[in-house]
Amino acid sequence: MKKRIDNWLFLFGLLFLTVGAAAQTAPAAFTLEEARQYALQNAYVLRNTRIDIGKAQKKVWETITTGLPQVTGTAAYNKFLNLPVSLIPGEFFGEPAGTYIPVKFGQDYSSDFGFTVSQMIFDGSYIVGVGSSKIYLALAQQAHERTEIDIRHAVTQAYYMVLIGQENLKVMQENLANTQKLLAETRAYYENGFREEQDVDQMQLLVRSAENEVLKAGREVTIAKVVLQYSMGMEMEQEIILSDPLAKFLDPLVKPAAATGRFDFATHIDYRLSETQFQAAQKLLNLEKSSFLPRINAFYSWTKTAYGNNANLFRASQAWYPSSLVGLTVSLPLFTSGQRISKVQQARLQLDQAANQRELAAQTIQKDYLTAIANLETAVEKFDNDRENRDLSVKILDKGKIKFNNGMSGSTELSQLETQYIQSHGAYIGSILQLLQADLDLKKATGKL
Numbered sequence: 001m002k003k004r005i006d007n008w009l010f011l012f013g014l015l016f017l018t019v020g021a022a023a024q025t026a027p028a029a030f031t032l033e034e035a036r037q038y039a040l041q042n043a044y045v046l047r048n049t050r051i052d053i054g055k056a057q058k059k060v061w062e063t064i065t066t067g068l069p070q071v072t073g074t075a076a077y078n079k080f081l082n083l084p085v086s087l088i089p090g091e092f093f094g095e096p097a098g099t100y101i102p103v104k105f106g107q108d109y110s111s112d113f114g115f116t117v118s119q120m121i122f123d124g125s126y127i128v129g130v131g132s133s134k135i136y137l138a139l140a141q142q143a144h145e146r147t148e149i150d151i152r153h154a155v156t157q158a159y160y161m162v163l164i165g166q167e168n169l170k171v172m173q174e175n176l177a178n179t180q181k182l183l184a185e186t187r188a189y190y191e192n193g194f195r196e197e198q199d200v201d202q203m204q205l206l207v208r209s210a211e212n213e214v215l216k217a218g219r220e221v222t223i224a225k226v227v228l229q230y231s232m233g234m235e236m237e238q239e240i241i242l243s244d245p246l247a248k249f250l251d252p253l254v255k256p257a258a259a260t261g262r263f264d265f266a267t268h269i270d271y272r273l274s275e276t277q278f279q280a281a282q283k284l285l286n287l288e289k290s291s292f293l294p295r296i297n298a299f300y301s302w303t304k305t306a307y308g309n310n311a312n313l314f315r316a317s318q319a320w321y322p323s324s325l326v327g328l329t330v331s332l333p334l335f336t337s338g339q340r341i342s343k344v345q346q347a348r349l350q351l352d353q354a355a356n357q358r359e360l361a362a363q364t365i366q367k368d369y370l371t372a373i374a375n376l377e378t379a380v381e382k383f384d385n386d387r388e389n390r391d392l393s394v395k396i397l398d399k400g401k402i403k404f405n406n407g408m409s410g411s412t413e414l415s416q417l418e419t420q421y422i423q424s425h426g427a428y429i430g431s432i433l434q435l436l437q438a439d440l441d442l443k444k445a446t447g448k449l
């Protein structure tokens with residue numbers, strides 16, 4: 001009975017390990033949107049931009065705290081190796097005028113402790129600095145957003161490549177199966193004396209060519225999946241399956257809606273980045289101008305000090321003497337030989353550059369948008385033509401096979417038709433990629449990716 005139980009336990013354990021191993025190697029299925037979201041959570045470059053945002057947030061608080069009360073504690077313990085000497089006029093002690101008596105003041109040991117509280121009252125650079133740190137945070141956030149757009153673009157492009165590659169592989173496999181069937185039929189005709197050996201050899205060449213096309217298409221799918229997994233930040237060992245069909249993205253583009261010539265470029269990430277950089281240049285100019293303003297600080301200081309000739313100043317009988325001080329400091333640079341003026345002029349020139357960059361960003365976005373519209377229209381027209389050519393080549397090849405089977409044409413002519421079909425299909429696959437890429441570029445140009 002015990003042996004039987006052990007056998008059952010062994011089987012359950014084996015089943016558990018098998019299921020666990022299968023679960024680890026089970027392929028993961030992703031729609032395009034799921035792939036994008038996965039990439040936004042796992043892409044390594046986005047991890048760094050999130051860290052940049054965290055650093056910028058800490059920088060804002062660091063800047064703010066410089067204007068809050070600051071408390072500094074101090075403590076000291078001193079031993080004079082040689083007490084300082086002061087000269088006192090001798091007439092105070094009945095000596096002749098013009099003579100001096102050396103006297104040492106103080107004791108061998110001293111110690112003190114205390115604290116100082118300071119508070120900024122006014123500092124123009126502080127006001128500008130707080131605003132600049134918030135702009136720095138905005139730049140970090142917008143850089144993160146721009147990186148997210150680039151990640152979505154890369155993932156979408158790679159996803160399309162896999163779908164197109166799989167479609168191409170499917171067609172090449174079907175073509176191989178048809179060619180192998182035709183070879184078998186030609187060999188049967190030859191064995192019965194209805195075909196020449198050259199026809200069989202020619203069909204074998206077609207089969208070999210079709211096999212190469214299948215191998216090539218399979219490698220392209222493998223490479224496209226590697227690129228997709230890399231873009232998503234996914235482990236390469238994990239198998240991936242694409243849930244969305246190619247038709248989901250291709251069909252809406254066959255007859256795209258008419259696009260207008262302009263759009264609100266102010267919402268585009270590139271323009272918003274240039275606008276934030278312009279604001280940063282403004283803050284820099286204000287910072288340099290603030291150097292002409294005074295700086296006002298208030299402070300309070302409290303100290304307790306002890307003196308003695310005994311090294312132990314911390315005994316209970318030792319006297320400690322407190323002192324305190326409150327004050328206000330005002331500093332104003334009066335003359336710097338034109339240094340501050342030069343810095344202001346440089347900052348103003350930098351602001352002019354930022355304004356030019358902002359205008360250039362607007363023009364570039366508009367140019368990219370108009371170009372993307374034209375490229376999409378061209379891609380649609382090319383797709384329509386290549387699809388018709390592909391359909392015609394299929395029709396011609398099918399008729400050529402019928403004529404070949406009926407002995408009305410030779411294998412050489414059929415080989416030419418096969419080559420024509422492969423070329424037209426390749427052009428059709430290329431036009432699909434061009435169409436999807438043009439649509440992707442348009443979405444990116446309009447900031448809708």
